[in-house]
Amino acid sequence: MRKLKLKGLGLFAAAILTVTTGFSTSAFASSSVNLAEGKTVTASSYEGATVDPSKAVDGNTATRWSSNFSDDQWIAVDLGASYAIDEVKLNWEAAYASVYNIDVSDDGTNWRNIYTKYDGQGGIEDLTVLGTGRYVRVQGVQRATSYGISLYEFEVYGTPGTNIGANKPTTASSTLLWTSVPSYAVDQNSNTSWSPATTDSNPTITVDLGSTRTIAGANIKWGYGYAPHYKISVSNDGVNWTSVAEVTNNSGGIDFNSFSASGRYVQLYAFDRTPDYFIVHELQVIGS
Structure with missing residues (x-):
């Protein structure tokens, strides 16, 4: 299958954070080397x-x-x-x-x-x-x-890489039910998920890494509902944000977003949603 797709990626740099541009849009730059061979x-x-x-x-x-x-x-x-x-x-x-x-x-x-x-x-x-x-x-x-x-x-x-966002504090713009709270998006369990309220037209979920970290990407496993257009942003203070990846023609499934940045907070912002339900099974922040 070599290799996966990343749809409609765009990068935007700002002075607030360290952001490196100019990477490939061919998904998370997964190695073509079989990591298991000889291990x-x-x-x-x-x-x-x-x-x-x-x-x-x-x-x-x-x-x-x-x-x-x-x-x-x-x-x-x-x-x-x-x-x-x-x-x-x-x-x-x-x-x-x-x-x-x-x-x-x-x-x-x-x-x-x-x-x-x-x-x-x-x-x-x-x-x-x-x-x-x-x-x-x-x-x-x-x-x-x-x-x-x-x-x-x-x-x-x-x-x-390591999932540095695993089980870290999360906040969201809204929550549909008590069974779909934001923390379920970072619990490393693909059977749980976060879902925003159906009235939330621009859902966001934010992960607090606890300190400034080096970030190599953010991967998303969508459920039945997803965002056709979304962006990933990073921040040092949770107030001032720098967009590091934007996807404009997402079709759900699994997205691998590769970028180079540093920050304490990582946010997924949805510009739209389809259908009414919006489900994120996993939001991984890859880094060190």
Whole structure:
């Protein structure tokens, strides 16, 4: 799938903040390098030495990992550092998972789900995802055959970075329901979301990073409702704002906005919305 799209991007610099312009508009500049290749990998099980988990990350489609013959089998790779992950590519053998999760972790113990596939078809499945972490796991839930699950290759793509906005204080122009509060947009749980009131014609959500940070981008996972036209701005004081990215023809899904800036506050401002409902599952601030 190399590579993702960023729609209608524009940059605006101001003296208040450090903002670097002139970057590519081809989405979050995700590396074309398979981050998983040759990395340390573990699995719930494997049939034998010729199909151990390292075979799924050796860059060789003639070898494979194969699990024991049961459901709930998994394989996890340690990328060696934290990355903003935007793509996972699975090359299945005939024994594949019909239902599975993609999870990420900072420590290899506590996992966050970033993608669930309910209708796996096997073959090569190229998935657009949104998550940050050092570890990435394919968690099989249900196998499609009487065998286990087996992968020729488990590939991961992304850019170096950490979600510095995770679980930070957030405010918003409005909230639709108590089940859609602003903090849900930064809780690293794609099953929760923030939604503004239906009467809010220009919804905004602001993340307070706590101190001035170096910011490399802001990624958004939209729900059913989204903003066709929006901008990302940064600020040192929460009052004076500098626009660092603007998207004018958004069609929902997942947006990867890459820029270079510094500031304490990051704000998503919507110029419009469609349809009436407006849903942000995740707002990630990538930086250091």
